[in-house]
Amino acid sequence: MRPSFQQTLRQTQQLTMTPQLQQAIRLLQLSSLDLETEVQAILDSNLMLERIDEPQELPVQPETLVAQAAADSGPETELDISTGTLPDELPVDSAWEDVYEPFDGATSYSRGEEEEWDLYERYAGAGESLRDYLYWQMRLTPFGARELALATTIIDAINEAGYLTLSLEEICQGVRDEAPLTPAEAEAVLRVVQHFDPQGVGARTPAECLLLQLEVMPPDTPWLDQARRLVEWHLELLADRDFNGLMRRLKVSREDLQGIISLIQSLDPHPGERLSNNAPQYVVPDVLVYRNRSVWRVELNPESTPKLRINARYAALTRQARYNGDAAYLKNHLQEARWFLKSLQNRNETLLKVASSIVERQREFLERGDEFMKPLILRDIAEELSMHESTISRVTTQKYMHTPRGIYELKFFFSSHVGTSDGGECSSTAIRAMIRKLIQSEEPGKPLSDDKIAKQLEAEGIQVARRTVAKYREAMSIPSSSDRKRLV
DSSP states (O other), rough: OOOOOOOOOOOOOOOOOOOOHHHHHHHHOOHHHHHHHHHHHHHHHHEEEEEEOOOOOOOHHHHHHHHHHHTOSSSSOOOOOSSSSSSTTSOSSSSGGGGEEOOOOSOOOOOOOOOOOOHHHHHTTOOOHHHHHHHHOOOTTTTOOHHHHHHHHHHHBBBTSBBOOOOOHHHHTTTTTSSSOOOHHHHHHHHHHTTSSSSSTSSSSSHHHHHHHHHTTTTTTTTTTHHHHHHHHHHHHHHHTHHHHHHHHHTOOOHHHHHHHHHHHOOOOGGGGGGGGGOOOHHHHOOEEEEEEEEEEEEETSSSSSSEOOHHHHHHHHHOOOSHHHHHHHHHHHHHHHHHHHOOOOOOOOHHHHHHHHHHTHHHHHHHOGGGOBBBBBHHHHHHHTTEEEEEHHHHOOOOOEEEEEEEEEGGGGGEEEEEEESEEEEEEHHHHHHHHHHHHHHHHHHBOOOHHHHHHHTTHHHHHHHHHHHHHHOOOOOOOOHHHOOO
């Protein structure tokens, strides 16, 4: 059989994402901080865009502007333009579509008056690490050369929780000195470091950490001696909630034991975590929600929404450019600027539509609390707004809504559901709120088990299994019933 060649025509459909569409999708999924970075980047690269609050430049000659713009933006892009004039369909005046100025009338946020901070709080607020704080105290302590070397090694061996992670022998081996160091010397220096702030730092065990904090309390503190005995000898019984065993060992009444435990609970078993190098993360809401009489209002936050426009002076130069290269350069930047403004407008319109739809569906939550959160999935909003689920997912990720109940990510309002006895549905958020409410109202000496919580929910018409209750309880960081048992 001889090989042969033939040509065939086949018609297919293929979706091609244009640069404009790619840009619109990218802007849609950016957080407010990332969006500001994107906006600043295009402002630096495109001379046609400017912020609305920027003053207009003084008039100069068109030739000077073209030359300056080309020099600032690097080498111009070569475009295939056959004539030296631009088409009339490219408007250069400052029309309404050239300017995108969102809502500008919301309230601004102001910080409250600063309170007085002590030295420890100033270090914590400045983002200093625990190690830096201990080094600072070490330099204020009159150590000799050997003691200073030991103190440095000890501080280096303290973890973020404030505990010493090396033995005294290992610490001595880690210090280079002409004469060998002994564990007794290391112990003496460790005792000094253990009196640094925060109290309890440098401990080797949780019991030692608590004892260090009890040592610095005033001698007349109620239950101080009994608390020391409990921590030193009977901490396992406290962890097991064996209150009867503690009363026998300490020879105290139930009321006295309650006071002893309260004193121990006032201590911090992880003193180093209060001074963390992780600065707090602040959230700027993208959407503002407030109630005006009986109507809920949804608006974009003007403080997180960029205000941009086409620079009319540079746009006017597209008609006055004398050379093809200048005309192509200006036309390209003007078209990119229009695309960006359109993408930005599309992002904010989509965000506002989705937020408004969420608020309309979750009005009871806003008015009455978590127990009234309705089941909601991405498909519900997508079908209502005639959008794709992926679009809803992008616009609700890393976008935040400021409400009278607090600031929430838009994803928070979406949750799964379980069935009810009357054939209805209840959201998982509402069920978690009910579980939390039941646990808060339980008897301290007889906490509710997961099975009892499931039965109480079933009595209210909510069909949920015990393992589901356990999953929701653990998600809220609520201990089990045995760990929640408290001394009455």
